[in-house]
Amino acid sequence: MSLKSAKWLASENSDRVVIVDCRYDLIDPARARTDYSQAHIPGAHFADLEADLCSPKGVHGGRHPLPSARQFAELLSRCGWTQDKILIAYDSEGSGAAHFWWLCRYFGIDEVGVLQGGFQKWLNSGFPVSTENPKLTPSSVPELIPNPALAVTRDFVLEHLGTLPLIDSRSHERYMGFHEPIDKIAGRIPGAYHFDYKEVYNLPGEYHPTKVLEHRFGEIISRGESPIVYCGSGVSACANVLALSLIGIPVLLYAGSFSDWISFTDSPIERGEAHGI
Secondary structure (H helix, E strand, C coil), X not given: CCEECHHHHHHCXXXXXXXXXXXXXXXXXXXXXXXHHHCECCCCEECCCCCCCCCCCCCCCCCCCCCCHHHHHHHHHHCCCCCCCEEEEECCCCHHHHHHHHHHHHXXXXXXXXXXXXXXXXXXXXXXXXXXCCCCCCCCCCCCCCCHHHEECHHHHHHCCCCCCEEECCCHHHHHCCCCCCCCCCCXXXXXXXXXXXXXXXXXXXXXXXXXXXXXXXXXXXXXXXXXXXXXCCCCHHHXXXXXXXXXXXXXXXXXXXXXXXXXXXXXXXXXXXXXX
């Protein structure tokens, strides 16, 4: 399961659904929790990008290193998740929920969906919101085992430059190396195609129909190979990963992404015009 409508979520039995609010703000990290406290879907649990969904930063691994299996299990336990329940993630612009969806798949959880259209769709549909924190009844979560086949490292990317298609999910300005508001070095991984993750949406967080997505990723589909997808730190790239999964394209996520790439002094950097591999 991937996309679920606001109508479905509003009518579903809450006992079998665990809702996770994945809103985040890279520039102002505290804002997401404030937004959650002011209004969220009733019963939703807040997952903090920095504290819950990432490991501590190191020299390598990027700005948002993957959480450990234990860390992710602790989050799910706090949310009261058990294997017979469905996880539904939402946010305000799409990528936070997609990131949570990908992490669930990475840790072997299949019953996870993303709210189509996110929190705004919920509001536009006239469904109620809450300011109350849900009751925390920790559950017993079985051992989570990551699937390394879904994520790749810098060495893998370097080894496959020129052979596997690369997708850069950031804005055009960052892809071109014209403007870099977050990372210390501007540019991109050589040979990458540019597919801004925001363009998989009709409205923020509302994915285009599959026919539109097939047309958008037509050049990648024609390659017949699993693309490597990256962004700045491995979060927003997950929107492209989810979009590609909706049209049946298996994807590899470079979890450390560009912020990990530039942490190695010998990583090649490309800037300016490019036409893919």
